[in-house]
Amino acid sequence: MRTRKSKSVGIDRRAALKVAAGAGIAAAGGVAFSRKARAATTLTIWTGFPELVPYYKSVADAYAKTKPDVTVTLLSSSLREMEQKLSAAIPTGTGPDIFDIGSGISIKFIEAGLLDPNPADVDTYLKSGAWNKFTVDWFTQKGKTHGLPLLEGRAAMFYNKAMFKEAGVANPPTTFGELMEAAKKITKFDATGKMTRAGISMRLSGQGSGITEKFRMVLEPAGGQLIRQTASGKWHNGFDNDAGRKALQFYVDVVQKDKVDDPKIPHDADAFANQHAAMLFREAWVIGEIKKKNPSLDYGVVPIPRWDASSPYKGIVQPWGMYVNGKSRQKPASWDFVKFLTQPQNAYQLTAMTGWVSRREGVDWGPLLKETPQFEVFVKPPANIELFADPILGPWDEIQTRIADRLPGMFIDPALNNNPAKVAEAVKSLATIADNILKQAGIYGTT
Secondary structure: OOOOOOOOOOOOOOOOOOOOOOOEEOOOEEEEEOOOOOEEEEEEEOOOOOOHHHHHHHHHHHHOOOOOOOOEEEEEOHHHHHHHHHHHHHHOOOOOOEEEOHHHHHHHHOOOOOOOOOOOHHHHHOOOOOOOHHHHHHHHEOEEEEEEEEEEEEEEEEEEEHHHHOOOOOOOOOOOHHHHHHHHHEEEEEOOOOEEEOOEOOOOOOOOOOOHHHHHHHHHHHEEEEEEOOOOOOOEEOOOOOOHHHHHHHHHHHHHHHHOOOOOOOOOOHHOOOOEOEEEEEEEEHHHHHHHHHOOEEEEEOOOOOOOOOOOOEEEEEEEEEEEEEOOOOHHHHHHHHHHOOOOHHHHHHHHHHHEEEOOOOOHHHHHHOOHHHHHHOOOOOEEEEEEEEOOOOOOHHHHHHHHHHHHHHHHOHHHHHOOOHHHHHHHHHHHHHHHHHOOOOOOOOO
């Protein structure tokens, strides 16, 4: 859930964004908008998702009809840049009143005492049945809740129906073995041997922890975990084993042995929308990219395959929250806006406008599914998928980021091709990184 794009709102996810000096002026890095020239209260919101800008603006417009004395200003940037901005600003009291962020960053603020526990009315609202128990527990630390759920990153497999038909592949794969066989049939090369169409677009490069996040979409179905908690509450790596070796071997085979993806060709949502790849593991926002860039694309969305016929389906889920800065001078007004933002009608609007899915209960998804049936696996996921999520730990982001620094080189390292011993050695080196970070944090243990 690291590099994302907008859904049919005309804003490129990679657009360089910049805050405009005047309220109500949109520019390349942020948007400021005002319902009143002189308002009694000004709330600032920061987001790492530029595609949420139109959504926030729309909700602010609706909010202003009941609270015309409130002005809302918004800053957006790339996600990684926003994480850095928040990490620098929140401790100094110069940050926004409200921000959205993932647990890898929010837990650091919570542990540092920079985010207050939810006020009583917000705590009651969170536990009122508006969200399921999994989501409520996610926002609960040591018996106290922090923030409110905004959206959920849930990955599935996108597949190009026309490419499948052309290659004689009747159905989307249900196992990783079937996936590789389908990908080999669909991949294309030109006369020089250059790949022109990937069977599947994997995350082979990039910046930040997203590479490891995508690696886990293969690791977990194979039976592993990046880190595993013991009965004593301690943590250790959970992939220096057969599952970890299978997962890394799959990536090496994708690039080197079976050659169904290549780091040199287009990747991710752009590649799928523009028909440079036949399959992709990604979240629901890709539906928006397709509507914007290739609305006639014939495609489907199904759960990520099982490792084999005897394995369970696994699916990553990542709740994403809205938080009020512990040093904000506008806490009551900020919480009032956040509660309004998360009402059912706004939850529906979030998905319809941006492609990101809200897990808010009480939302009628019927109209959305009638228009875009590909959303079904996201808003009404099958019950037989075993969900996994990020552990809410301070060192978690560092673990993923440090491992992500190493993975791309391993995918293309010729020494790992058809060499199980070298693959095992590489996996062990990654596992050692995870364990060393856990040791430094004082939470490592194996019993």
